Amino acid sequence: MKSRVLNILLLILAWGTISGQQRMGPLSMEDINPILPGYFADPTIKRFGDIYYIYATTDNEMLASGVPTVWYSKDFGHWYNYTMEVPSLESINLRNFWAPDIIEGDDGRYYLYFGNCQAGCNIYGYVSDTPVGPWEKLNKDDTPVIAHNYPRKGFPSLDAQFFKDDDGRIYAFWGTWVHYNGGYAVGELDSGNMSKVSNAKNIPLEETPKPFEAAYMMKKGGKYILMYSGGSCHDETYNVRYSYSDTPYGPFTPGANNPILGTNGEGTVHGPGHHSVLEEDGRYYIVYHKHDYPMTRGGLSRQVTMDEMVFENDSTIRKVVPGSKDLQHFVKSNAPKNLALGAKATASSFYHLQSLQYDYRYKPSFATDDHNATMWKAGNNSFPQHLTLNLGKVSPIQRVMTQFEFAGYYYQYKLEYSLDGKNWEVFADRSKNRIAGSPMIDDRDVKARYLKLTVLDVEKTGLYAAVWNIKVFGSLFEAPLDLQSKPSKEGPGAKSLNRKLVAIDANDLPIQHDLASLPNRGNIGGNFEKEGEVTVEEDAEGTRALNFTKGALVLDRPVPKSLEWNGSFTVATWVKNPQIAKEDECLVSWCDRFRFNLANSYNALHFNSGHYGAAAHLDGHFDMEYNNLPSADQWHHIVLTFDGVVENIYVDGKLDNSQVMALASQIDAAKIRIGASDVGENYSGHMASMQMYDYALTESEIKKLMEATRPSDGKK
Known part of the structure; x- marks a missing residue:
């Protein structure tokens, strides 16, 4: 393990x-x-x-x-x-x-x-x-x-x-x-x-x-x-x-x-x-x-x-x-028939996983197949999201059992029932719930043909509305033990505001060899303070860029909560790396590498030829490398995205590598750093611009951003 x-x-x-x-x-x-x-x-x-x-x-x-x-x-x-x-x-x-x-x-x-x-x-x-x-x-x-x-x-x-x-x-x-x-x-x-x-x-x-x-x-x-x-x-x-x-x-x-x-x-x-x-x-x-x-x-x-x-x-x-x-x-169950088994299910959205490895849909019908290998997952990690069941006929309903994706975290939700699919009444209101468990059990004595689950929020940032199975019963039955987990004191998780958090552009800066700080043009504001050697220079072609030599720029604002845990993000940058090393060469980091030292608790974008050449997560089994290593001493647009399910690395507007990923990012006391991680791993090259978002850009948006931020040689 x-x-x-x-x-x-x-x-x-x-x-x-x-x-x-x-x-x-x-x-x-x-x-x-x-x-x-x-x-x-x-x-x-x-x-x-x-x-x-x-x-x-x-x-x-x-x-x-x-x-x-x-x-x-x-x-x-x-x-x-x-x-x-x-x-x-x-x-x-x-x-x-x-x-x-x-x-x-x-x-x-x-x-x-x-x-x-x-x-x-x-x-x-x-x-x-x-x-x-x-x-x-x-x-x-x-x-x-x-x-x-x-x-x-x-x-x-x-x-x-x-x-x-x-x-x-x-x-x-x-x-x-x-x-x-x-x-x-x-x-x-x-x-x-x-x-x-x-x-x-x-x-x-x-x-x-x-x-x-x-x-x-x-x-x-x-x-x-x-x-x-x-x-x-x-x-x-x-x-x-x-x-x-x-x-x-x-x-x-x-x-x-x-x-x-x-x-x-x-x-x-x-x-x-x-x-x-x-x-x-x-x-x-x-x-x-x-x-x-x-x-x-x-x-x-x-x-x-x-x-x-x-x-x-x-x-x-x-x-x-x-x-x-x-x-x-x-299986020796004496429970009554599951009325939801095979029931027609529709949803506000569902996630279509498309990566270099997979083409897979988390369909609404997976919530009613009574199978623990499949689940319905919403199309994105925004709320609310809803799942609606058609039981086929009006039936007595006394119990609904919902198995959310994570048994150890609470979900806030509401269950409603209807005879016609148009007029709804409340079956159970868990909109303030802070108790985790699987299944979540809700009892009431009604008659209905339709049942709607609306997921309102979840304990951890970036988690999706997702259900392994939802089961419906016309009568009650006893559980083996009468147990309930203690309420959580945390959350719910922070939400993405779909913002550009960070933006810097070397064209906004004068050429200087004594750069002390530069303003963040992104929504969270603040200033980047220089640590070590960072200058503003023009390369041989006249392209203005930040030149990193064992230095970093550190933002004087806290890392936004929307980036913690499984929060979505995009980091995009134009860089030219004169020599590509086998390790280090950190472009941007926003977690502390060794504060927690637990596999997927760390995030950073790199530019090296090693196993964490593209994305670092503390362990070679979780890191992501470049499939096609960008060439040295040439300008490249490198973008790392994560939507809460899939992590992608794009090079010059094309998807280069991807992986299904579960993050648990720890941002407490961390800083957004450009050109290094908290333990060094310094980048030693040029950077013309960098943008960071608290959501995942699409491929078409990435291509537009690439063209809009393409560095010029100063002669145009």
């Missing part, structure tokens, strides 16, 4: 490109995968009593650093999400809740463990009287249950899974990036206090060939089956493998038919791994994550999936058939 490898495989090849468009494999209403509506990874599935629980990493933000949640269900047909109350550490405000696992102790209490890399990569432990919390620290002094550097120096303690043997002894298995960290680790958990692991050792790499992370131990007959994930979690190479032994400590013999689960030929299961196993009535089910579709850059918008896993004997697992449609026997 947290690779530091900087060289990635092209994701396009994994899906197969046909005439520049990628096609999704067939979906079926009989297929229950993914089993959860949302972006979650590293699932641990447990059954306590008659309720199933899935504990998972909350994905799709800042290197999978979302809130700690749990999903629960009695029937596998309806899953409910709850944000757990987990106390923070004294030294750090926790934001990593990676790869959780839970075990029931001999005392009847529940013990929750998860990884965190904010103060070294450690495994922390918590305890509660219930499987959902509230949780208390196992170690009041914040001592990790499994600390970094254990069992040897430099070993990262992440991805811990706990296994209770027949004799009551509990073993821990952990490790990530193990292909260059010497193999997985195994140790014994103190079953008395559940807060300390001892007798740890590394499992030699040759006993688990081609590993990456996510060890999982289970027992079949007299054999100990050590399952794990190989390849890279960021792309199609991710897979599930296994070895077996006569003891929890090994030695382990690799399975002869590895890997047993990988990307399928249709591409509907892409990059599967980091799993757990559920045994039910003598049958085994592997619960794992796979990548979303269209796939978000870096592979950290993952979804939880389940398939049956079959043993040939105690030491051999058959290859799993991914994406199989034979799990309907597992």
Whole structure:
């Protein structure tokens, strides 16, 4: 989940490109995968009593650093999400809740463990009287249950899974990036206090060939089956493998038919791994994550999936058939019929994703297909947006369940009903809602043929009105638990005002070698102050430009809130770079690169030949390079846009590269900098002009801007 490898495989090849468009494999209403509506990874599935629980990493933000949640269900047909109350550490405000696992102790209490890399990569432990919390620290002094550097120096303690043997002894298995960290680790958990692991050792790499992370131990007959994930979690190479032994400590013999689960030929299961196993009535089910579709850059918008896993004997697992449609026997829902299933749906707009990799529509009908791989997404991230259902006939409606795109953030909305589609009455008014959850449940006793959902706002800047599924029922039924997450104290998110925020033009400036500051001609005003060496000069052709030599221009105004989190933007500039380096060469930045250091929390436009040559987001798996590197010592119009879904880089009016992207930009205390980032990475060339907007310009608008700002040589 947290690779530091900087060289990635092209994701396009994994899906197969046909005439520049990628096609999704067939979906079926009989297929229950993914089993959860949302972006979650590293699932641990447990059954306590008659309720199933899935504990998972909350994905799709800042290197999978979302809130700690749990999903629960009695029937596998309806899953409910709850944000757990987990106390923070004294030294750090926790934001990593990676790869959780839970075990029931001999005392009847529940013990929750998860990884965190904010103060070294450690495994922390918590305890509660219930499987959902509230949780208390196992170690009041914040001592990790499994600390970094254990069992040897430099070993990262992440991805811990706990296994209770027949004799009551509990073993821990952990490790990530193990292909260059010497193999997985195994140790014994103190079953008395559940807060300390001892007798740890590394499992030699040759006993688990081609590993990456996510060890999982289970027992079949007299054999100990050590399952794990190989390849890279960021792309199609991710897979599930296994070895077996006569003891929890090994030695382990690799399975002869590895890997047993990988990307399928249709591409509907892409990059599967980091799993757990559920045994039910003598049958085994592997619960794992796979990548979303269209796939978000870096592979950290993952979804939880389940398939049956079959043993040939105690030491051999058959290859799993991914994406199989034979799990309907597992769904045991007694809920009434979903009146919205297959209902005709229309919307105020829907998003048409068009990039170099994809041509895909987030159609309104996807909200009524009861499938967690598809969603309706509005055409842009403005509000309000509405979705209207035609149930086909007048029907009693007592409950509406809405699964918004992000279970961990609140949506403000209104539900209305109508007999004729013209005259509307309020079914539920959540216009001031600040409670997150999935599904959002609204009850009332009415009769209607039409139902309209109007999404008014959302907690985080730049998120869209988007719905995995909306379900309608003519009668009520009980949820397994009566839980509701606490209201948020944040937001709603700031809105784009469709403004030109920043504008500078060297033609407005006199030639001078002692430039102190220059005014910002954009809407937010202010002045750019010089740091280091920046001058106004004319090049050999007489074109006036700012010349950067280990210097920068820093705006004395705060970065607008509309640019935080997933906010849309455009940065456009005319530049001439005499020599193109392999790294650095930052043209414009508006986040601090190392303040948060979490994958997609940083944004900047660059001009170098490396993996972040065009757009930098802190990690090679998220950065974007130039497909066709602009030539050195020539003027080029370079534009970076982001509309909340797709990031595009244009060179001289033509789309050069694109990627589906989820941002979590952190702008607190940051500055808009031209010619450098907060840590340097200085640009060493000429810049004739620069404009920055809090919305994404279209290709035609970019071409008009290019011509309007084209630098002149002073002779015309």
